[in-house]
Amino acid sequence: MRSILHIDMNNFYASVECLYRPEIRNFPVAVAGDPLNRHGIILAKNMLAKKLGVTTGEAIWEAKLKAPDLVLVPPDYKKYLRFSRMAREIYYEYSDQVEAFGLDENWIDLTGSLQYLRSDPVSIANTIRRRVKEELGVTVSVGVSFNKIFAKLGSDLKKPDATTVIAYENFRDIVWPLPVGELLYVGRAMAKRLELIAVNTIGDLARTDVSILKRKLGKWGEILWLFANGQDTSPVRRISESEQIKSIGNGTTCPRDLTTEQDVRLVFTVLAESVAARLRDCCMKCRGVQIFLRDSSLFTISRQKKMELPCCTSAPILETAMELLRLHYRWHKPLRSVSLSAIYLVTANKHTQLSLFDDTAERLLVQEQIEKTVDELRYRFGHNAVLRASALLDPKLTGFNPKEDHTIHPYSYFR
Amino acid sequence: MKINLKVNAEFDTDGTIRPTSIVWEDGRVFAVDRILDIRKAASLKAGGAGMRYICRICGRTVSLFNDDNHWFMET
Numbered sequence: 001m002r003s004i005l006h007i008d009m010n011n012f013y014a015s016v017e018c019l020y021r022p023e024i025r026n027f028p029v030a031v032a033g034d035p036l037n038r039h040g041i042i043l044a045k046n047m048l049a050k051k052l053g054v055t056t057g058e059a060i061w062e063a064k065l066k067a068p069d070l071v072l073v074p075p076d077y078k079k080y081l082r083f084s085r086m087a088r089e090i091y092y093e094y095s096d097q098v099e100a101f102g103l104d105e106n107w108i109d110l111t112g113s114l115q116y117l118r119s120d121p122v123s124i125a126n127t128i129r130r131r132v133k134e135e136l137g138v139t140v141s142v143g144v145s146f147n148k149i150f151a152k153l154g155s156d157l158k159k160p161d162a163t164t165v166i167a168y169e170n171f172r173d174i175v176w177p178l179p180v181g182e183l184l185y186v187g188r189a190m191a192k193r194l195e196l197i198a199v200n201t202i203g204d205l206a207r208t209d210v211s212i213l214k215r216k217l218g219k220w221g222e223i224l225w226l227f228a229n230g231q232d233t234s235p236v237r238r239i240s241e242s243e244q245i246k247s248i249g250n251g252t253t254c255p256r257d258l259t260t261e262q263d264v265r266l267v268f269t270v271l272a273e274s275v276a277a278r279l280r281d282c283c284m285k286c287r288g289v290q291i292f293l294r295d296s297s298l299f300t301i302s303r304q305k306k307m308e309l310p311c312c313t314s315a316p317i318l319e320t321a322m323e324l325l326r327l328h329y330r331w332h333k334p335l336r337s338v339s340l341s342a343i344y345l346v347t348a349n350k351h352t353q354l355s356l357f358d359d360t361a362e363r364l365l366v367q368e369q370i371e372k373t374v375d376e377l378r379y380r381f382g383h384n385a386v387l388r389a390s391a392l393l394d395p396k397l398t399g400f401n402p403k404e405d406h407t408i409h410p411y412s413y414f415r
Numbered sequence: 416m417k418i419n420l421k422v423n424a425e426f427d428t429d430g431t432i433r434p435t436s437i438v439w440e441d442g443r444v445f446a447v448d449r450i451l452d453i454r455k456a457a458s459l460k461a462g463g464a465g466m467r468y469i470c471r472i473c474g475r476t477v478s479l480f481n482d483d484n485h486w487f488m489e490t
Contacts, residue, residue: 019457019459019462019463019464020462020463021462022459022460022461022462082483083464086455086464133457134456134457135454135455135456135457135464136457136464137457137458137459137463137464138457
């Protein structure tokens with residue numbers, strides 16, 4: 001039986017802000033984006049704000065209705081990254097198997113290190129909890145269990161600053177009465193589908209015949225059934241094992257609505273440059289492009305297209321994205337936010353098939369050299385050392401640097 | 416309360432940093448007579464986190480913090 005901890009930093013962004021500003025600690029506090037740039041949603045809130053009903057993801061005005069004296073703080077990602085790193089440094093003292101799930105959550109597998117630490121998982125959980133509080137000044141809640149899914153569930157049960165144990169002997173008593181939505185990967189849509197077959201609690205899910213679940217929900221049915229029965233066997237990654245990258249994307253909510261194709265082209269140019277530069281950083285090429293478009297009524301579509309030649313330069317990515325836009329967007333409403341992702345990634349050192357009849361592939365290689373040179377220049381002299389002329393058409397729209405501004409990566413459990 | 420300070424420090428060959436004197440807001444310099452404790456810690460009172468040096472300065476025990484290379488004293 002494995003010993004796994006899941007450590008969740010409570011109200012992470014808000015806790016860090018409250019640590020640095022003792023004067024706001026006793027008020028409801030929320031970390032929110034800049035409303036002037038139309039990034040005005042709640043990113044995190046402290047306990048007092050939570051009690052008043054402020055939720056992550058809602059607009060600032062909605063939150064203000066619930067908590068009129070809400071203190072709003074702009075996010076400082078550099079600080080959060082530093083705290084996330086400092087916390088992980090503590091975790092690494094207890095195991096080499098530490099896997100991050102976002103900035104504020106980590107799994108730790110103690111199975112191999114328990115004999116050297118001469119301790120038990122619960123004491124280690126409590127030690128880590130005390131150390132993070134003393135050294136970082138923020139609280140964490142810890143779940144202790146025998147698989148990753150239940151460890152995560154446990155860390156969500158008691159907050160803040162608490163340890164919850166879900167042992168093999170008693171997991172049925174603790175986990176099974178919980179609503180099925182508490183399980184990782186059961187979102188709103190999945191919960192609704194499960195409700196239709198009379199599955200309301202995790203226990204219901206565990207007791208349902210797996211063949212029925214498979215028929216109704218496909219492969220997910222079986223995976224969730226295994227989760228509910230405590231049979232998740234996914235390992236906690238070691239330090240040395242880096243994850244396989246499946247896509248690289250950047251997106252932005254624009255300071256004003258995009259009304260013309262030209263507007264979108266400007267923003268896509270910046271995004272494509274960033275995506276291409278990040279592809280080159282990872283020595284990858286993409287064989288497809290995916291775009292996300294969200295209009296002013298927050299209606300979102302996503303479309304993707306494969307490319308003939310794998311590339312890591314901005315021009316083909318941009319052109320494919322524009323092609324997708326022209327094909328799939330009818331301009332009923334102006335666009336509020338757009339994103340661009342490189343998908344179907346392959347390693348860059350794979351040989352390219354050149355054509356006898358045209359020189360597209362060769363020109364791509366030349367372009368690659370040019371862009372690598374630009375990367376070099378930007379690395380040495382800063383991002384603004386080399387800019388496209390198009391970036392000057394509307395500096396407000398294009399005046400952002402997704403490659404360096406973008407630091408928070410979405411995470412998937414299945415990698 | 417948090418008092419941001421200019422600090423003179425000694426960087427040892429093994430990478431450790433020890434403050435040797437502090438420069439007060441009015442320019443007066445006070446020598447660090449003794450360092451009693453060095454550890455990572457958060458300062459809830461002043462608001463910050465980093466390496467904490469509990470020092471004896473002019474007969475008083477004070478906590479100096481190196482928070483990402485910004486030094487402050489907790490009072």
